[in-house]
Amino acid sequence: MEEQRLPGGRTVGAVRIGNAVHRPVQPWTSAVHAVLRHLEAVEFGGAPRALGMDGQRREVLTHLVGETVGEDLPWPAWVYSDTALVGVGRWARRLHDATESFVPPPGARWLAGQTWRPGLVIGHHDAAPWNAVWHEGxxxxxxxxxxxxxxxxxxxxxxxxxxxxxxxxxxxxxxxGFTAFEDRCRRLHLLLDAYGYDGDRSAFGNVVAARARTNADVIGRMAAGGDPVYAALEPVAADLRQAAIEVEALPAPFWSPAGD
Known part of the structure; x- marks a missing residue:
């Protein structure tokens, strides 16, 4: 079958062959496959299934059917719809609940995230529009x-x-393509409500800023190690550091739901 290059995503080398996606193997692939097999076992439907390796030692995954943002700007209108935002919050809650019971295999190696310990969940860590699949609304x-x-x-x-x-x-x-900056407070709490977040929202801004800097540091570390994909993402790291500064400048009421 013919290989079809897949648009979207942040990595290179992903191709579609029939109904499967073939991607280069990375040092963390076996750990990620353990996560995906766990998600399949608990019938989590918002992730691809790990199918093993092909003859070229590429990982093979099921293909999620639907629309992606591709590589053009601005992004499609659905990206910043309330429906998408609620969907993301609910998806995240299902993922985190589904991985509460996950125990990594011995020696699991991760690209991102903490050292596993009981009480942690598995995060996608890059659940952004460029990695999303949208279908029938x-x-x-x-x-x-x-x-x-x-x-x-x-x-x-x-x-x-x-x-x-x-x-x-x-x-x-x-x-x-986003312009409704005055609506971001409402949108933040719509996301958190969809997740069912019961943490201290007044402290959530500190977490967001720390998250932005962590992602920037990961990109910098991988780029410094000679990874060409992450070297190309160094402008993204600069945007993440700027995001942290802007988040820290938001006023305290921004982090409180309306009426609190």
């Missing part, structure tokens, strides 16, 4: 699980707030 799920790894719930959710509210750097949000 609903969020299907997310692909590109390379960054999946142990996380607290709020740390993974913080990245989704950066990407979907969006609390990312204003200059980046504008390039993607």
């Amino acid at each position: 609903e969020l299907v799920g997310f692909f590109d699980w390379d960054t999946a790894g142990p996380s607290s719930r709020e740390f993974d959710l913080a990245f989704m707030a950066l990407a979907w509210v969006p609390l990312h750097a204003r200059r980046l949000a504008e390039r993607t």
